[in-house]
Amino acid sequence: MKSPYLSLNPFIPWMKEKHPVEWPKKFGRSAELEVEIGFGLGDFLVQQAQAHPEKDFLGIELGWVFIRRALRKIALAGVKNVRVMQADVRVALERIFLEKSLRSACSLFPCPWPKKKHVKFRLFSHAFLKLINSRIADDGEVLIVTDSRSYFEWILSQLSGTGFEARSKMVSPRFSTKYERKWYASGQEKFYELRLTKRKHIKIPLKEDMRLITYRVDRFDPEHFDPPKRRGQIMVEFKETLYDPKQQKGMVRSVVGEDNLVQDFWIEIVRKEKLWHIRPAKGCSIIPTAGIQRALDLVYDSTSG
Numbered sequence: 001m002k003s004p005y006l007s008l009n010p011f012i013p014w015m016k017e018k019h020p021v022e023w024p025k026k027f028g029r030s031a032e033l034e035v036e037i038g039f040g041l042g043d044f045l046v047q048q049a050q051a052h053p054e055k056d057f058l059g060i061e062l063g064w065v066f067i068r069r070a071l072r073k074i075a076l077a078g079v080k081n082v083r084v085m086q087a088d089v090r091v092a093l094e095r096i097f098l099e100k101s102l103r104s105a106c107s108l109f110p111c112p113w114p115k116k117k118h119v120k121f122r123l124f125s126h127a128f129l130k131l132i133n134s135r136i137a138d139d140g141e142v143l144i145v146t147d148s149r150s151y152f153e154w155i156l157s158q159l160s161g162t163g164f165e166a167r168s169k170m171v172s173p174r175f176s177t178k179y180e181r182k183w184y185a186s187g188q189e190k191f192y193e194l195r196l197t198k199r200k201h202i203k204i205p206l207k208e209d210m211r212l213i214t215y216r217v218d219r220f221d222p223e224h225f226d227p228p229k230r231r232g233q234i235m236v237e238f239k240e241t242l243y244d245p246k247q248q249k250g251m252v253r254s255v256v257g258e259d260n261l262v263q264d265f266w267i268e269i270v271r272k273e274k275l276w277h278i279r280p281a282k283g284c285s286i287i288p289t290a291g292i293q294r295a296l297d298l299v300y301d302s303t304s305g
């Protein structure tokens with residue numbers, strides 16, 4: 001049976017928050033904020049929060065299964081200075097953190113993507129290192145520990161012009177995370193530790209949310225409604241359309257991809273008095289971006305002929 005998360009209180013539904021997020025409000029105090037990227041089962045996050053009650057810790061993780069298990073650990077440990085959120089860290093750093101708003105960041109055993117054709121998926125690229133630099137305070141630090149020599153060397157090759165000074169060494173296991181235990185059990189006794197200290201600030205302003213334009217049209221023909229897909233820097237696809245004649249409501253499932261962000265949501269076309277309103281459907285969490293606007297525009301174009 002799945003172990004329950006016990007409490008959702010430390011979970012930040014960041015898409016629904018005002019951006020940038022006001023972190024002191026989320027923690028109920030002002031303290032130095034440290035971020036752990038890809039915290040997995042949350043072991044290190046909880047250890048850090050227990051060891052440093054004077055600081056606040058935020059874990060950013062892609063997978064809900066990990067978040068659920070970390071929430072359980074947080075509740076069992078009774079720590080109050082930890083929050084977690086589900087996001088691609090690249091999107092989160094761009095959109096909800098002001099420049100210099102973090103004290104430090106760490107990532108233990110990030111996915112190494114060892115195959116050549118997968119190198120593009122590696123997280124600590126030149127562009128991402130510049131983004132982290134802009135979000136951490138002057139003299140702030142980024143700690144990366146990896147089992148993979150080729151990933152370690154690749155990160156070193158990405159560093160030039162990112163404003164960081166690097167120190168590296170081989171280290172013995174000490175974090176007791178799932179992946180550290182896994183590699184140690186398979187016979188690896190030393191890992192690659194990289195400490196990056198911020199020496200020069202890289203300016204990357206917050207990516208602002210768009211003010212979305214929604215539409216009202218005087219006709220909508222669900223029989224012939226077939227919005228086109230779009231390729232290019234912004235990718236838009238419409239996956240399925242539903243129509244309820246009783247409610248006079250159409251719903252079109254839209255998938256939008258831009259930069260590192262993919263959003264899968266519904267657009268509703270609903271009749272109110274004499275007009276049909278086209279807008280993101282209630283209940284869908286979206287980040288208002290140029291891609292979302294593009295999808296609304298395409299739906300509008302297809303209803304208005």
Ligand SMILES: C[S@@+](CC[C@H](N)C(=O)[O-])C[C@H]1O[C@@H](n2cnc3c(N)ncnc32)[C@H](O)[C@@H]1O
Pocket residue numbers: 037038039040041060061062063066087088089090107108109110111123177178179180
């Ligand atoms: C190999 S696991 C390591 C987990 C944990 N740190 C440990 O040592 O056991 C990498 C973790 O990073 C997360 N991750 C990968 N890319 C991410 C991204 N772009 N944003 C946030 N988390 C990410 C994955 O979901 C996964 O849990």
